[in-house]
């Protein structure tokens with residue numbers, strides 16, 4: 001892929017780098033996996049707070065630059081490759097952090113929350129951050145919100161303006177913190193629930209009745225109190241309840 005397509009916007013503002021590193025490692029950590037280290041600005045700060053850092057960079061030119069900049073730093077492992085193709089579990093339990101390439105923020109978020117890290121801190125497009133923390137009934141609440149909430153609790157940390165990057169992106173950014181869900185969901189089959197919610201959100205503007213009747217039959221769906229609602233109004237726990245009803 002051409003380099004300009006790899007979401008390469010490098011953070012140059014020290015205070016932002018420091019805040020991301022501090023949010024990822026409020027206390028000293030054994031291991032941090034960094035996604036998209038670029039030229040190593042965040043990597044350097046993470047190394048001050050963690051015993052080891054594994055940094056995954058897809059661009060061979062940048063990976064080569066990192067190998068040279070960090071030569072003689074045995075605590076840093078540079079993995080040259082696509083994070084979406086990398087088995088992150090093999091590094092062991094780790095905090096995950098990164099100023100993400102925005103074009104693949106959603107699949108990276110999905111991969112990360114499924115792994116269940118003790119904490120993850122990402123800089124993402126502000127619009128994506130708002131979707132992660134949205135509440136039912138809010139404009140930004142959608143499939144990305146519930147898919148994430150199934151595995152993790154998301155918190156908005158702070159906003160970052162385009163001027164903090166070189167080159168500046170066209171959009172505002174925000175840092176988010178993801179932590180494992182505290183309360184267990186009432187459904188164990190998370191993959192089944194995820195597929196079910198995918199069907200509920202298939203056409204966001206349509207009611208549950210119109211999205212589900214073609215699949216589960218109108219009679220069944222009409223008997224549900226949620227039939228006339230839209231998925232964007234329904235909290236995760238209620239989706240779990242609907243899924244249990246369907247399975248039971």
Ligand code: SAM
Pocket residue numbers: 006007008009010011012035036037038039040041042056057058059062081082083084098099100101102104
């Ligand atoms: N961490 C650096 C910083 O803050 O200055 C760079 C962040 S930049 C927004 C995103 C980085 O992710 C780039 O270095 C880019 O090459 C890298 N990247 C893009 N796609 C990737 C992928 N699929 N796997 C791993 N890294 C990727």
